[in-house]
Amino acid sequence: MLQVDLQGGFGEKGRTSVVVSDGSTRVMLDAGIKVGATGDEYYPVLARPVAEIDALFISHAHEDHIGALCHLRRQGYAGPIYMTEETRAEMPATLAQYADPADLAEYMPQSEQIRLFRPGETLTVGALNVETGASGHVVGGVWFCVEGAGHRVVYTADIVPESAVFPMQPLPACDLLILDASYGADPIPGAERARQIGEWVAGYADGCLLPTPLSGRSLELMAAIGVPFAIEAGMRAALSAQIHAPDAVHKDRVKVLSERLDAARDWNVGEPLPACPLLVHDGMGVAGPSRPALEAAESAGFPILLSGHLPAGSPGARLVDEGRAAWIRMPTHPTLPENTALWEVAGRPRLIGHSCDATSLDALHQHIPALMAGARTGDTHQIDKETTHAHSDFQ
Incomplete structure (x- = not known):
């Protein structure tokens, strides 16, 4: 037993x-x-x-x-x-x-x-x-x-x-x-959600905020985004390590993701929000650089897209509930x-x-x-x- x-x-x-x-x-x-x-x-x-x-x-x-x-x-x-x-x-x-x-x-x-x-x-x-x-x-x-x-x-x-x-x-x-x-x-395929996110981000190619966990969803978002973007500078080493870990990423995606990461601009907390999509971690606005980034985006009226689980009471959940942020699930x-x-x-x-x-x-x-x-x-x-x-x- x-x-x-x-x-x-x-x-x-x-x-x-x-x-x-x-x-x-x-x-x-x-x-x-x-x-x-x-x-x-x-x-x-x-x-x-x-x-x-x-x-x-x-x-x-x-x-x-x-x-x-x-x-x-x-x-x-x-x-x-x-x-x-x-x-x-x-x-x-x-x-x-x-x-x-x-x-x-x-x-x-x-x-x-x-x-x-x-x-x-x-x-x-x-x-x-x-x-x-x-x-x-x-x-x-x-x-x-x-x-x-x-x-x-x-x-x-x-x-x-x-x-x-x-x-x-x-x-x-x-x-x-x-x-x-x-x-x-939820029956909607991941490919359809990724297409929706890609279209939303393309509509705000001149500036939007994308809070995301450091591992996992960040690479999924990078694969879905078809326009130039920035990342919080502290994410770069971790994202590079994930892309190049042995057998961890589909072989046909390694080159694409590596090139997109190399082309991404670095952004640091306290700097003006960039005139392009910006990835910051974590995905809920609870901790990490996303918390101050969300506060800055909210104050500036900067478009925000959340794409994962948002616990009740989290900054991300509040912004969605108040209509100050969009939400599309990245599967x-x-x-x-x-x-x-x-x-x-x-x-x-x-x-x-x-x-x-x-x-x-x-x-x-x-x-x-x-x-x-x-x-x-x-x-x-x-x-x-x-x-x-x-x-x-x-x-």
Whole structure:
């Protein structure tokens, strides 16, 4: 039997975290925070003390998957932390923005804790095998398949099956699929959204602001934009590293993205907004250069386009709600047809959606009846020979 504890990201967006155990070995997959939350709701809800976790695996360096690392170390976690080289490189910047300052000062992950792997490797912890594969979401991002006791659980983390930039490796068949349901039942293909964004930006080629996460969506936006643009200067090295990471970007996109980055102007916080589209991070206006850039753009009446998840109360959400910014989703998660196909490829298993609110889960359930739309943070699921059981036994 395998037991699966849903520690965050279920019926909600943020603090994504899952634990899989065969009764003797426990592995934790991701440790995110929830932007906009406070207190205990900011961090994953731990099913068991951290001392009982044998290994922690991080899918990628976005805050809703890695932001609680320092918090876990404060709680006493001293075991191995598995991640890719690209995730390790991006980790300090993410934690600097989203970790508690006191935790950041004292409990940064130690270099001896970090175990590096490449997407496609299979790792062993106790009696559990953890298969990995490129996720198509960001450079170095992965999905996980945990196998033990004769069963398999696939946790996709964030995935993009048809990214114009990043390749994704196929998911294996499994007994339980924990699927990226960020977009609910949205059916619009990524290529169509990218076309809409490209047209919007072309309409404001003489100046507009594009807040974006440093990894992942930034390259998707660069691929969609057909006019000269600027970037916040501190992004350049990270974007170049992402473009040229081994096997991380579709080969036919490396040259195009490299040329566009080379041609991009540098912009620094405090300078006048440029007379061209400007990419700044992060994508919500919560942290990083995008916060002062949004304030400057709002004051100047500079056009703003948001293109991803906006937590309630975030600067980006406020601007959209007030009609001061446009919003067009740049797909960096699977759409409805993609999720349906992923479920089919995995063998039509029982299904749980993560990173999605209750209303959107109900909508997705109408299209994929195998989805357990009522699964929530705090639930425990058991996989045995006959079926998948679910109950809640921790808060």
